[in-house]
Amino acid sequence: MHLHAQGEVCFDKPALSKAPTARNNVSEKLSYTTGDKVVSSPAVSSDGTVYVGSHDNKLHAVNPDGTFKWEYTTGGDVRSSPAIGADGTVYVGNLDGTLYAVDLNTGAIKWTYQTENMIMGSPSFYTKGRKRLSFITFI
Numbered sequence: 477m478h479l480h481a482q483g484e485v486c487f488d489k490p491a492l493s494k495a496p497t498a499r500n501n502v503s504e505k506l507s508y509t510t511g512d513k514v515v516s517s518p519a520v521s522s523d524g525t526v527y528v529g530s531h532d533n534k535l536h537a538v539n540p541d542g543t544f545k546w547e548y549t550t551g552g553d554v555r556s557s558p559a560i561g562a563d564g565t566v567y568v569g570n571l572d573g574t575l576y577a578v579d580l581n582t583g584a585i586k587w588t589y590q591t592e593n594m595i596m597g598s599p600s601f602y603t604k605g606r607k608r609l610s611f612i613t614f615i
Contacts, residue, residue: 506542510534516557516598519566521580527566529554535568535576537583546583550576557598569595 511532518528524540531553537545552572559567564580571594577586 506538506540508536508538508542508544510536512553515555519558519560521560525580527558527560527568529556529558529568529570531555533570535566535578535583537566548576548578548583548585550574552594556595559599559601561601567599569597569599571595575599 506526508526510528510530511534513531514528515531516529518526520526525545526538526540527535528538529535533550533552533554535548535550535554535558537547539545550568550570550572551574552570554568554570556569560580561567561577565586566578566580567575568578569575569591573591573593573595575589575591575595577588578584579586
């Protein structure tokens, strides 16, 4: 993946070679332009949908062919990388300190949680049996 200053997100697919990580051996798989810059990493679901936050205050869902799927407007810049939960929810935080739980398929909000500080880190999960721990980085 590489990012461009104006919010264009490009996902690279390595070409078959002995050095697939070399910059000259990649080709663009898809490109999608957001309304502002992107500083976080994308999350990709099992069906190939790409979820990425942007400084345009939105969480974007992009179909595997690079077309628009949905977007959800938050209350601030999204610097947190999205995380996909096993329950079909995309979790992402933003600079206004809100953690958002958004439906993976529709983009509908499931719930929000307001913290006391900005959320810059990405949600992460650990599940073992019925026990589940969630971690979020606050600044």
